[in-house]
Amino acid sequence: MTPHHSPKNLANVDTPAVVLDLDRLESNIGRMAAVAREAGVALRPHAKSHKLPQVARLQLAAGATGLTVAKLGEAEVFVEAGVGDILVAYPIWGESKWHRLCELRRRAQITTCADSAEVVDGLSRAATAHGVEIPILVEVDTGFERCGVAGPREAVALARRITESPGTAFAGVLSFAGQSYGAQPGPGLEAVAASDARRLLGAAEAIRECGITVPVVSAGGTPTARQVARISGITEVRPGAYAFSDRDQAALGWGTLADCALTVVTTVVSRPTPERAVIDAGTKAFSSDQSIQDAAFGAIIDHPELTPLRLTEEHGILHVPAGMRLDIGTRLRVIPNHGCGTLNMHDNVTVVRDEDVIEEWTVAARAKMR
């Protein structure tokens, strides 16, 4: 008996484990870099998806102009890792956070966004007190109905306020067309990209008409990045999930399941009936993020005949077709519905090329709440 295997090969990694395939990752990073390059727009990947300085470095080396994050805690991790240009794409509120943002601003090119006078005023007071200047993008709601000012009139008012406030500089406009996750691939996504760009560019145009320069017109999201990047007037795209890709991104047309770089390696631990198998990965390994497609919790590589039925915290339940042999101890590799959510459940990720384990990375920007 050899209880401790040398983890040189993926087959020797204990399960469940989240695994990142470097070849696929690099290919995805290269593909999106080409999309931006060919469209002539800047690429500012959202790092909340990967949470890994190592992936950020690959993105920057492939031509990304900087990163996007949602949390100051994420920005702090990436600045510490040497990233010099970060957009904190979130309405930052409160003395403690304004203070941290200003401290970060001394160390790197930090931009943020706002959709309210309250946030602009807070940032202005803090920036003035700290003696820094904070560039701010105005977030415009282009149909997702989350954050963002409603239209050109509100965008103009906020851009003016940023321009006129001490310590803040108007940097442009930003949107996130999250409604793309409910759209059909192809024409549906084209339509979302078109309406996203129309509303975002409408706000930008209204601001320009007031004599205010709009340097950045930034649109978000992997599903519509290719479409929106080609629309005249868009200057930047902020896709995040593209680097790993996942079952839902493949369904929306970002490559195929074979391009997904992030998988969960699991083991069959129970075969209570001929038609049921249980694997050692549940919501704590996959997250409970639902698919945009169906009730399945993922796609099982090499075994389309197995149906991933449901998850509990530590169990994944599969339907096994009649007559299929699937012994306890069988290892299965699963493409998750949502790669960002899955990696967020793990402190570490096993990095491979094919079946060779290269190293283990700490998910450095994971669970940064604030």
Add this chain to the structure above:
Amino acid sequence: MTPHHSPKNLANVDTPAVVLDLDRLESNIGRMAAVAREAGVALRPHAKSHKLPQVARLQLAAGATGLTVAKLGEAEVFVEAGVGDILVAYPIWGESKWHRLCELRRRAQITTCADSAEVVDGLSRAATAHGVEIPILVEVDTGFERCGVAGPREAVALARRITESPGTAFAGVLSFAGQSYGAQPGPGLEAVAASDARRLLGAAEAIRECGITVPVVSAGGTPTARQVARISGITEVRPGAYAFSDRDQAALGWGTLADCALTVVTTVVSRPTPERAVIDAGTKAFSSDQSIQDAAFGAIIDHPELTPLRLTEEHGILHVPAGMRLDIGTRLRVIPNHGCGTLNMHDNVTVVRDEDVIEEWTVAARAKMR
């Protein structure tokens, strides 16, 4: 400007933060201890819910006989914290894990469970090689259709195998009636508890008829713990979520919303329209665990008029009724649907009595994958 507040009061804790109310926690722990004591059964709380040695100590002090966990990594944390009696209620598979289980067995009273000959044989080989004896419960499926042998015949065969194998000792039978989460409170839960107990006791009785002693008859789950504890023949209950409770447990009748000890403190960061507010907590703060009741992501304390509509990773979107003032910067406290899932998203929990911050605890057994 005082950028760093002294966090003595909850009002000064930066958001989002997960908060544990000690008074409510202790009350919930006491209530379930009384349930078990009055029914004359052992209480072995499932620690995958709280993941905190501090909570385990309170449970043991209130009369729990030991803990339940799902992962060896959790067992290792709790043994390290001084807990001497732990059931690893999961089919443990593979040389590496069998080795760790045997190592733990040297340090504490460790029991596990199995629903297959394969797992029993692996445990037997490892225990023999390590010179330890592993007590094993046979898991019986009582209707949840996850793990567990199908009925008395299979239970008898596995109990015999455990009894006859070197290094393993038959310790009893175990079930988890997870179908309770789909039952109506009151009569519905009574019915689940009755059928759970009938099937579990049927397996126990069949094993006894073969001349094998069945020391433990253990049933799981907070929703049915009170009902099943009173059924003759049940010797142990393994509720987990009861310690925190949550919106779903309250709906199933474990106290009320006022008994929920775990909350997420958030701040309104955006008011894009009069009827929409956005808070700074999304699936990364709450988890994406769906409610058994509806599409809401939680219950907002003191504000039943606010409807929690949906979450994205870092945003919670609320419907605000006409005419309600809800300024940016307003702090809201939210009871999550599923306390276990919520705490699992956080590295630390802020511990309070009323509004006073007592300390911050590391969620020591969080994200133990293996």
